[in-house]
Amino acid sequence: MNREGRGATAPQSASETRPATFTGNRALDLEEGLLFEIGRQEVTGVDLDEPATFAPRLGGQERTAPLGLPGLTEPEAMRHYVRLSRMNYGIDSGLFPLGSCTMKHNPRLNERMARLAGFADIHPLQPVSTVQGALELMGELSRYLLTLTGMDAVALTPKAGAHGELCGMMAIKAAHEANGRKPTIVVVPESAHGTNPATAALLGYQVKSIPARADGTVDVEEVKKALSQDVAAIMLTNPNTCGLFEPDVVAIAEAVHAVGAYFYADGANFNAILGKVRVGDLGVDAMHINLHKTFSTPHGGGGPGAGPVVLSKALAPFAPAPALVTDGDTLRLVEQQGAVGAEQALGRMSAFHGQMGMFVRALAWMLSHGADGMRQAAEDAVLSANYIRASLQDVMSAPFATRPAMHEALFDDAWLEGTGLSTLDVAKALIDEGYHPMTVYFPLVVHGAMLIEPTESESKASLDLFIATLRDLALAAKAGEKERFLGAPHYAPRRRLDETRAARAPVLRWVKPQAIAEAAE
Amino acid sequence: MSDVRYTKDHEYVRIDGDIAVIGISDYAQSQLGDVVFVELPEVGKTVKQGAEAAVVESVKAASEVYAPVSGEVVEINPDLEAAPGAVNEDAEGKGWFVKLKLANPAELDGLMDAAAYAAFVETLS
Numbered sequence: 150m151n152r153e154g155r156g157a158t159a160p161q162s163a164s165e166t167r168p169a170t171f172t173g174n175r176a177l178d179l180e181e182g183l184l185f186e187i188g189r190q191e192v193t194g195v196d197l198d199e200p201a202t203f204a205p206r207l208g209g210q211e212r213t214a215p216l217g218l219p220g221l222t223e224p225e226a227m228r229h230y231v232r233l234s235r236m237n238y239g240i241d242s243g244l245f246p247l248g249s250c251t252m253k254h255n256p257r258l259n260e261r262m263a264r265l266a267g268f269a270d271i272h273p274l275q276p277v278s279t280v281q282g283a284l285e286l287m288g289e290l291s292r293y294l295l296t297l298t299g300m301d302a303v304a305l306t307p308k309a310g311a312h313g314e315l316c317g318m319m320a321i322k323a324a325h326e327a328n329g330r331k332p333t334i335v336v337v338p339e340s341a342h343g344t345n346p347a348t349a350a351l352l353g354y355q356v357k358s359i360p361a362r363a364d365g366t367v368d369v370e371e372v373k374k375a376l377s378q379d380v381a382a383i384m385l386t387n388p389n390t391c392g393l394f395e396p397d398v399v400a401i402a403e404a405v406h407a408v409g410a411y412f413y414a415d416g417a418n419f420n421a422i423l424g425k426v427r428v429g430d431l432g433v434d435a436m437h438i439n440l441h442k443t444f445s446t447p448h449g450g451g452g453p454g455a456g457p458v459v460l461s462k463a464l465a466p467f468a469p470a471p472a473l474v475t476d477g478d479t480l481r482l483v484e485q486q487g488a489v490g491a492e493q494a495l496g497r498m499s500a501f502h503g504q505m506g507m508f509v510r511a512l513a514w515m516l517s518h519g520a521d522g523m524r525q526a527a528e529d530a531v532l533s534a535n536y537i538r539a540s541l542q543d544v545m546s547a548p549f550a551t552r553p554a555m556h557e558a559l560f561d562d563a564w565l566e567g568t569g570l571s572t573l574d575v576a577k578a579l580i581d582e583g584y585h586p587m588t589v590y591f592p593l594v595v596h597g598a599m600l601i602e603p604t605e606s607e608s609k610a611s612l613d614l615f616i617a618t619l620r621d622l623a624l625a626a627k628a629g630e631k632e633r634f635l636g637a638p639h640y641a642p643r644r645r646l647d648e649t650r651a652a653r654a655p656v657l658r659w660v661k662p663q664a665i666a667e668a669a670e
Numbered sequence: 671m672s673d674v675r676y677t678k679d680h681e682y683v684r685i686d687g688d689i690a691v692i693g694i695s696d697y698a699q700s701q702l703g704d705v706v707f708v709e710l711p712e713v714g715k716t717v718k719q720g721a722e723a724a725v726v727e728s729v730k731a732a733s734e735v736y737a738p739v740s741g742e743v744v745e746i747n748p749d750l751e752a753a754p755g756a757v758n759e760d761a762e763g764k765g766w767f768v769k770l771k772l773a774n775p776a777e778l779d780g781l782m783d784a785a786a787y788a789a790f791v792e793t794l795s
Contacts (some may be wrong), residue, residue: 588731648729652706653754
């Protein structure tokens with residue numbers, strides 16, 4: 150028994166309010182200024198020799214004023230970024246329920262493989278004879294992607310989902326041009342990802358929107374009404390952004406093909422059907438695959454995305470350069486558009502060969518999971534989402550709940566009616582509970598949407614705690630505990646930000662406070 | 671205010687002689703949330719009924735605003751660029767978007783009057 154030393158329990162505080170600290174820090178919760186605020190001109194982290202005298206050859210145009218770069222010592226720079234990183238929330242800190250984002254665990258094995266010297270220390274301009282292993286990995290990854298999707302060709306170079314979309318739609322445009330056609334319209338259902346109409350518009354297409362039917366899915370009859378000889382393609386997200394599998398997808402593909410148009414599938418939600426559905430069997434002509442979602446490579450600030458595109462037989466000839474080809478025992482890349490092996494290539498999507506580090510991680514995930522493991526990942530992701538929806542349906546409102554969800558659970562704000570609270574207030578209160586909020590106000594077809602994607606990464610205990618947290622918040626909202634929501638986040642390093650003012654009057658450049666004061670004088 | 675008509679897409683048109691003042695309804699602004707940007711057409715442009723006339727961006731979403739009637743743009747609201755919040759404060763007054771020279775007054779017959787629009791909004795919640 151400890152009678153002499155420190156007390157084993159904290160003294161009871163008379164009041165809940167905590168005293169302010171002198172520094173503004175709260176124990177491990179550390180304040181941190183901007184680099185420009187803490188840096189100063191006379192300090193540097195590296196010891197460089199003064200340059201020898203040199204004659205400037207800029208004809209008097211050389212800069213005379215100081216650059217104004219912040220100087221910091223190495224420990225200061227280190228602390229700055231470590232402190233900032235501690236204010237961050239990532240998949241390695243907790244459940245990250247962003248819908249439509251598939252924030253799944255990034256296995257450490259992937260990281261180890263990506264750091265192998267043969268992958269990490271090569272240069273894209275090295276002679277291909279010295280990087281045969283890397284090329285073989287790209288070939289192997291391609292083979293896996295084609296097997297999983299049932300498609301004919303793959304372009305590895307697109308750097309992320311939207312870039313992949315652009316690549317797929319460029320292939321569609323190239324195919325129409327090769328056929329001597331110039332259709333002008335792209336059909337996009339309301340439940341599509343926001344990038345879909347943007348991609349179509351970027352390529353000069355007119356976007357024709359079609360509504361979702363009452364159960365949240367796309368009606369083949371509505372598609373048929375929108376189709377004509379002037380339609381280049383349909384862009385469909387399946388499973389859609391309401392977290393539902395499109396039951397009419399095959400009929401939609403047939404109708405689209407009947408007018409000479411192509412079927413672009415947004416593969417952002419591929420995680421839900423991995424190993425269960427081959428999109429080639431559905432009649433898809435092009436689909437991007439987010440390696441950084443479905444195949445566990447880091448994203449959301451953690452690493453570059455990678456958005457390979459798979460193409461059907463009809464679009465395969467238009468795949469962008471470089472093309473990976475085999476000559477006997479050696480692999481090589483056909484870099485030139487028009488060269489043998491890339492005769493009808495639509496051009497290039499990228500200066501080099503894509504996100505090599507992500508290819509390694511994605512293939513490591515595929516190999517470590519195997520066919521059965523990948524299928525189970527999809528099944529677990531769908532099971533987790535349905536578990537969340539079923540567990541919260543009595544206190545929150547779930548639209549389209551007559552159909553089973555795929556990998557995301559969608560709620561609307563009908564359950565908040567009369568509480569004086571909004572979806573945004575719930576999201577902010579979730580921050581106080583130590584969670585990154587779910588996706589809010591998307592998809593647009595649902596009022597005050599809350600879209601939750603737990604992925605297969607979470608244990609049942611983790612899901613249960615998250616469900617219990619949302620249940621507690623839902624009951625508190627209905628019980629009129631408004632302050633818990635309207636004042637949230639109460640415990641974040643910064644309280645609720647003024648998003649309206651940030652958008653109406655954005656401050657895009659840091660200005661030295663002293664300069665502001667001088668300007669005011 | 672019997673000279674105001676509404677569309678199912680929540681635009682309003684207020685008729686003043688042969689000039690049609692166009693904007694989004696008070697219900698629309700309440701659904702959009704704080705408006706942060708309004709993109710308006712150029713004066714002199716001709717718009718057709720149902721075609722995109724402007725874009726309104728709020729903290730929640732960007733939405734197209736369709737012309738409730740056809741006509742030539744004769745004036746745009748100069749205050750919206752600096753103060754888009756006027757749309758939230760007074761959507762059907764000083765938050766107007768564009769003034770059109772009415773091309774075909776018969777198009778107004780297909781639009782809802784205030785009472786019909788109020789009843790339509792009732793069905794949406």
